[in-house]
Amino acid sequence: MTAIDTDEEARLYSDFDALGLIPLWTIREGLMPASPTPVAVPYVWHWTDLYPLAQRAGELIPVGRGGERRAIAVANPGLSPMPYATSTLWTAIQYLGPGEVAPPHRHSQNAFRFVLEGEGVWTVVDGDPVAMRRGDLLITAGWQFHGHYNPNDAPMAWLDGLDVPFCAHIDAQFFEFGSDDVGEQVTPQFSRSERLWGQPGLVPVSTIHEQPPYSPLAAYRWEDTDAALRAQLELEAEGYPGVVSPGHAAIRFSHPGTGSDALPTIRTEMHRIAAGSSTQTVREAGSSVWQVFDGAGSVTLDGELRELVHGDVIAVPSWCEHTFRAATELTLFRMSDQPIFERLHLNQRIAR
Ligand code: GTQ
Numbered sequence: 434m435t436a437i438d439t440d441e442e443a444r445l446y447s448d449f450d451a452l453g454l455i456p457l458w459t460i461r462e463g464l465m466p467a468s469p470t471p472v473a474v475p476y477v478w479h480w481t482d483l484y485p486l487a488q489r490a491g492e493l494i495p496v497g498r499g500g501e502r503r504a505i506a507v508a509n510p511g512l513s514p515m516p517y518a519t520s521t522l523w524t525a526i527q528y529l530g531p532g533e534v535a536p537p538h539r540h541s542q543n544a545f546r547f548v549l550e551g552e553g554v555w556t557v558v559d560g561d562p563v564a565m566r567r568g569d570l571l572i573t574a575g576w577q578f579h580g581h582y583n584p585n586d587a588p589m590a591w592l593d594g595l596d597v598p599f600c601a602h603i604d605a606q607f608f609e610f611g612s613d614d615v616g617e618q619v620t621p622q623f624s625r626s627e628r629l630w631g632q633p634g635l636v637p638v639s640t641i642h643e644q645p646p647y648s649p650l651a652a653y654r655w656e657d658t659d660a661a662l663r664a665q666l667e668l669e670a671e672g673y674p675g676v677v678s679p680g681h682a683a684i685r686f687s688h689p690g691t692g693s694d695a696l697p698t699i700r701t702e703m704h705r706i707a708a709g710s711s712t713q714t715v716r717e718a719g720s721s722v723w724q725v726f727d728g729a730g731s732v733t734l735d736g737e738l739r740e741l742v743h744g745d746v747i748a749v750p751s752w753c754e755h756t757f758r759a760a761t762e763l764t765l766f767r768m769s770d771q772p773i774f775e776r777l778h779l780n781q782r783i784a785r
């Protein structure tokens with residue numbers, strides 16, 4: 434190569450740069466790696482750290498209009514300074530003290546609450562009051578108004594999951610304040626959505642030709658989830674099918690009218706691993722966040738073993754190899770962005 438060529442080449446690159454152009458051949462490996470290279474890292478937050486801090490926030494920080502929620506996000510160190518658990522999922526501990534009100538609002542982001550412990554708060558979803566109790570999953574799909582009320586003497590904390598980062602990446606955020614009127618302050622035993630949709634396999638005929646893109650059932654109750662998981666392990670012991678793999682039972686929270694995921698962008702599941710058993714070792718495109726609901730065990734994240742107990746929150750980035758092991762019977766809640774990946778045909782998975 435002559436000196437003239439080198440000068441010409443240098444000029445070419447500086448002209449690319451000046452005009453806002455970047456040639457593929459200089460960046461191909463970073464742009465199109467062989468498999469995902471997430472910026473988020475595998476991470477574990479411990480409930481014994483989260484809960485006392487939420488309690489302290491409860492004493493010091495009021496909840497109300499503007500801040501909207503006393504929610505403390507788990508922030509993946511790889512994504513710092515963003516308050517994201519993974520590249521697509523927001524996960525937070527939310528704390529509501531006695532008599533407190535988290536005012537109604539709505540947003541395009543899809544949301545759910547998962548209740549690790551406690552009870553008494555009720556959430557109003559588009560005017561339908563829904564009681565929150567231990568082990569329940571409460572669905573608040575995008576653009577449904579929702580506020581939370583604690584009429585009790587005891588505080589309550591739960592886990593929020595939202596597709597905040599995904600909506601931010603694709604510039605799809607919309608937000609609106611709701612009425613400051615908290616409405617009727619009574620805790621109903623059953624929400625209207627449960628009265629209409631809460632019987633297994635029974636779809637109201639009036640809805641058959643027009644199903645919403647999210648689950649019309651606002652609450653999935655722990656009694657049902659627990660019974661379904663227990664049945665899978667009992668059936669396995671009796672020699673019948675039902676479990677995912679030996680000693681690993683799992684259910685998915687689904688739209689009762691279509692069978693699809695309860696939320697269009699977030700998969701929600703409950704898993705139970707028998708004492709001494711493990712899950713398959715899985716790698717998949719897409720990220721998840723898990724929370725230990727009950728029991729103790731461990732998780733191996735890309736080869737690194739972490740001990741797990743009640744309430745611990747685990748971030749599993751895309752393509753991170755992970756295996757859960759149960760020391761005692763281990764019950765875990767899981768949220769993931771798989772519905773997005775599946776709908777766009779971007780899902781890849783290896784299990785062994
Ligand atoms: O409870 O409405 O953790 O709007 C983040 C944003 C909870 C909620 C969060 C929210 C909420």
Ligand code: FE2
Nearest residue numbers: 538540544579
């Ligand atoms: Fe909200």
